[in-house]
Amino acid sequence: MRPTEQSGDEAKRFRAPEGMVRGSWLRRTAIGALEWLLTRLTGRDAAHGYAALIDTLPFGVACWGADARLLASNDRFAERLGVSPDALSSGAAYHEVVKSLAQGGYMQSVREDFENRLLELHREDGSTLLIEERPIAGSGFVTLLMDVTESRRTNQLLTTVREEQRLLARRYHEEKLRAEAASRSKTSFLAHLSHDIRTPLNHIIGFADMLRQQPYGALGDPRYLSYVEAVKSSGERLLGFFGSILELAELEGGRREMRSDRFTADELLVGVFRRFAGQAQHAGVIFGLGGPCNAALTADRFALERMVSNLVENAVRFTPRGGKVTLAAYAGHDGVVLEITDTGIGMTAERLATLSQPFVFGDAALTRDREGAGLGIAIARAIAELSGGHLAIDSRQGLGTTVAVSLPVLAEQAAKAA
Template identity: 45%
Template sequence: MIGLVLGQLLATSLLCLMAILTLDLAHGVTQEMLLTGAGIALIGLLVAGGFVLGARSSSRKAERTCLTCAAARNDRDLEEELANVRSMLRIAERRAQAANMAKQAFVSQLNHDIRTPLNHILGFTDLIKKQTFGTLGDPRYLAYLDDITRSGEVLMNSFGHILELAAIETGQKALNITQVDLRRFEGRLLMEYDEKAKKRGIALSIALPDDVNLSADFNCLHRIVGQLLSNALRFTPRGGEVRLDAFRFNDSIVFRVSDTGVGIAPEQLEMLNLPFAFADYETKSRKPGKGMGLAVSRTLAELSGGELRVDSTLGIGTTVAVQLPMRPLATLPAAKSVQSAPAALVA
């Protein structure tokens, strides 16, 4: 019986020795001290008094308490940081909403203050050109009125581009998805642009497929393609050609407008994503409006889940391809939703 007790005591002492040897040196007892005869004797006395196990237990409890306190502090710090971030986000959101509302109000006021007098100018100019209340006399007056009309139309068109870009940016532009009859769309484009092409001495051809079921916002589609045709006619000299065709690629349709016009320099091609990038080029060509018009077409194409690409050679001509998804656009995300057609197809 005594031997069994001594054996248990010895085993306990050895376990305690191993436990103490693993303690941090900050406890004040080094491993070398414990391995001496005095150290072993001390261990025996401590074991007999139950001190070692109690010290080890207290150390573990203290460590757990410290870890718990640290974790609690970390949790509180994280909660405070999250609360601060949420508060900052709410403030930023309110400021963004206020700025957006202010921009909408400004655009609306600008629309009234500029478009109204422009409409008056164009309306009365047309009335005078028709000589409703009597002849003008000198034929030069009619030529001047033509200049006034053209300048007013250019100004109205450019201002319309600015308003449209602002409406898209502020989220006022929404898509109205309907089934588009491409044959009717082709007829409308011919009715609008064929006479303009003939007056400029330009051969215009439009050929759209009739076996494609396209769901799109008709006004948006008309704005995109019509603007590209206007640009092509404006920058193509007399005797040149402008061609519009379309083809299906996977789940998308590609509208392609090609011309034999002045073309675009490589350094200008790199800047096409910017609304006013064509300022210098347009000044030299004396034909304003291409930069903003192209920016509107690109932005509307992206709003519809598509993309716009330009390929051009200075002095030879330009091809602009707009790729749009076939499925209803209202279900598409804001980002591009089409797989880009190979460059060889749109060039």
Template identity: 30%
Template structure:
């Protein structure tokens, strides 16, 4: 009997050694905690895990000192739980040889009979879970970064496994189709989510460009989404949805713009055709008008002698009668009538001369007769002729005519220009005003003649059109002054034929200055006046 018990004991000891060896080979530490004796039996690998320099039996205080102080209470609590209920499970860190935390996962079971105070011994194993914990932390960190990245994009995103269960999604996916809270959750089935999402879809069509796995859907709330589905290597699927509402709106606007453009092009083509027809009609009318105007100008130019000769006779005979050269007329009224005839004839001759000269210029038949001209003598001669009218109008004349070099010009035409400018100044300057006629030299090649008055002035909007033929400015003097409106147009044309330039400066209520620049020497080429003269004008500074 005793020999049999000893055999059983040896067999048990051998079995326990084999068990411990197998556990050690699996990198598991073995420990046996005698709660009642306060001793812990640890294997070689367990001693290595705990950082204890020997295996075997050691006081539990030595064992507990290796555990991080913050986790010692947790180990004691697990030990008490095992003493009461028989199972032991706890995780705690111990410092390794480099001072870093080594995490140990210890599990065990009470042995023997349960006494009045509970179990007295717990046997268990321990695993080094440091690397597992680190890998898990890294995986959690990577998953967190993945989630943050997915949430940061505006596109909806959802990932399903090969069984069609949801693994990962972002808030944009839930918002895109209006899923209720809690519907989109981990493990939800793809077909269930598709059924709910279909309620929010109004229509769908293949994506532009024919991309594989892509389609465009219009939602009932008016938004547009582009859905793209791709499959993973393990049989799962990834679905992304981008909001393309703005793109669709732009496309619709662009289509409307194209339609409007086509309509505009059609309208422009119709207008162009009508304008082309109108232009052809206008061209024909212009050709006829130009021919008529040319014929008129040539007729008037050719009629110069025929119109002037009778008027010269009328003026000559009326002048003889008014002077009673061959004796008294017999009654004073006859003498007055003769004077009126002479005045009217002279005025009519002046108007006809202006019209005929303008016609000659337009017809290109007015020829300048160049000669050496003294501007000082020319101005003095013109002012002498106009002095009577100036005094009769109650105006003051000032002449500033220094000696200047003689210029090459048409004496008659230039005298007519100065007389016209002085005559205009007299017409539009109220009684008591001043008229200034001045000469100046600009440089070695040009001189300037200016006629200034303190008359009624001219508005800026009227300046530009005054030098056009037959143009007059409406005002308080327009009803009391006579003329054809050819004076300034003829003046400008004569100046341009001389190679000069006319400039007007005026301000209503402060007067007008008309000046022109002339070259001292005759231009090398004949200068033609513009058919529709445009005066260079500017408002005078206040």
């Protein structure tokens, strides 16, 4: 927009925007004071009154009469024009001043109508001025100049940051969808693979067991029986591996329907203790059971037995002869904690960080001569979370490991405890 000369009548009709910064208390106060002075001061007194007031304002101000001639301006207005304050004499024409202001740049209308006008002046040096013009009650109008270069740069920077954040959020969402799709594909693949392999494995185990019994006559050399026994035990081990894979795939894929059985934590632990007492004794490990806690649970009993069994089996497996494994439960006002503690070989912090990842064994020293598919902790954690609980592990290498599973108790019991 190119500046044009205004007549006195046009100046009287001219109206400007509500403010360079909407809601600015300082701007409203300054313009209100100018209006008050204009209605009470005339002639030379008016010019002196304007000058005294506008010199206190922190932005450039120029006051114009009804004939579009300069009444008064402050030093900051002259600085924006690039001239000394003495060069702006009273009575200067509005269009000449605006023309000088716009040299070496261009103006852009931000808002303009019959009552107000707001302009932006973009200069060759990269600075930006905001020009606001509005009438003063009675006659004349006022021009306000503000340097908004830094604020515009800040706004542009914020806009750039927001755009980058938006792009990052979109990429995160896309990557999350890809990861979820990959996880579903992996789970489906493992489920189908496990199911398809278990069927021929059952046939191998069945025929090996039949050959071991020699229903149609002796096999001949006694070594054949040892070979058949190795085939059968290896098949059973593989069947257990693929059974664990299928179970984990069902849990992660949400295809395992969790029942709502009602039982006590003591019943759960006693059943697991009886199941592993013989195994612990055979391994030379002391197996202890804590006292009763009388906490009632509502969950899938079979799934929780599977969870605790996996944890106890790991504890017994990684505890040397003479060590101790303790199974206990502790009741709180809103839940119960099942705790499996051992004095086994323990784990390093690096090993502990990858423990819940399926198929991760870590150091070979932890798995040499020890059976397992590396899925026990992963399955236990999945069951705990599907049961509304949480699994936490604390371990120190050479000292042992403690696994704690927190589970919610029955609502009426929680209310009674509270």
